[in-house]
Amino acid sequence: DGGITQSPKYLFRKEGQNVTLSCEQNLNHDAMYWYRQDPGQGLRLIYYSQIVNDFQKGDIAEGYSVSREKKESFPLTVTSAQKNPTAFYLCASSIDVGSRVPSGELFFGEGSRLTVL
Amino acid sequence: RKEVEQDPGPFNVPEGATVAFNCTYSNSASQSFFWYRQDCRKEPKLLMSVYSSGNEDGRFTAQLNRASQYISLLIRDSKLSDSATYLCVGTSHLSGGYNKLIFGAGTRLAVHP
Numbered sequence: 001d002g003g004i005t006q007s008p009k010y011l012f013r014k015e016g017q018n019v020t021l022s023c024e025q026n027l028n029h030d031a032m033y034w035y036r037q038d039p040g041q042g043l044r045l046i047y048y049s050q051i052v053n054d055f056q057k058g059d060i061a062e063g064y065s066v067s068r069e070k071k072e073s074f075p076l077t078v079t080s081a082q083k084n085p086t087a088f089y090l091c092a093s094s095i096d097v098g099s100r101v102p103s104g105e106l107f108f109g110e111g112s113r114l115t116v117l
Numbered sequence: 118r119k120e121v122e123q124d125p126g127p128f129n130v131p132e133g134a135t136v137a138f139n140c141t142y143s144n145s146a147s148q149s150f151f152w153y154r155q156d157c158r159k160e161p162k163l164l165m166s167v168y169s170s171g172n173e174d175g176r177f178t179a180q181l182n183r184a185s186q187y188i189s190l191l192i193r194d195s196k197l198s199d200s201a202t203y204l205c206v207g208t209s210h211l212s213g214g215y216n217k218l219i220f221g222a223g224t225r226l227a228v229h230p
Contacts, residue, residue, distance in 0.1 A: 042121060042204070042220035043161070058217075090160055106218065108160035
């Protein structure tokens, strides 16, 4: 079955540690995204990539880093510089390469819940 | 001011009821709008697009009012399985003339027997 796989589902981290969240898709989509969801807030865009070897900062990129070495993979690293990293992280892909009139359909992974102790 | 604003709810309705959610957006240049559904502790999934002329998908009707900058979602004959959070989504510009999706915080619906 085609889809997006995120791992791990749950992650606990001590303050000062970097962690990397995995995101793999087999939908053959060019565009991939990372969002963060906090209670009472909408999804906020961290980073996005429209093509392999290229990525752009979203609205809240500080304290995060990404890579896009393969079309299928878009891992997110939450660094120790991120002040408030506890959140639900969602990876998504779309067939639109940030289309001027997007179809609106993002395919999301099941998410990764990160808790900083 | 948030770009997309929704009443967080919860809306508690009995089965069979009709319920409507509204959503307002601040960016008059937004071109496209959508409703997503998110079940508790799950990922969001696209419910439907919103067209200027209004559109229906079974028991769900979406409307867009560009003059007043609001979007609505009407659910008729509510089912227990409709219980979820409904996310209103607009668009905003990325660099290079492309668009990104802007998510509202969501409206929670609880349908009870």
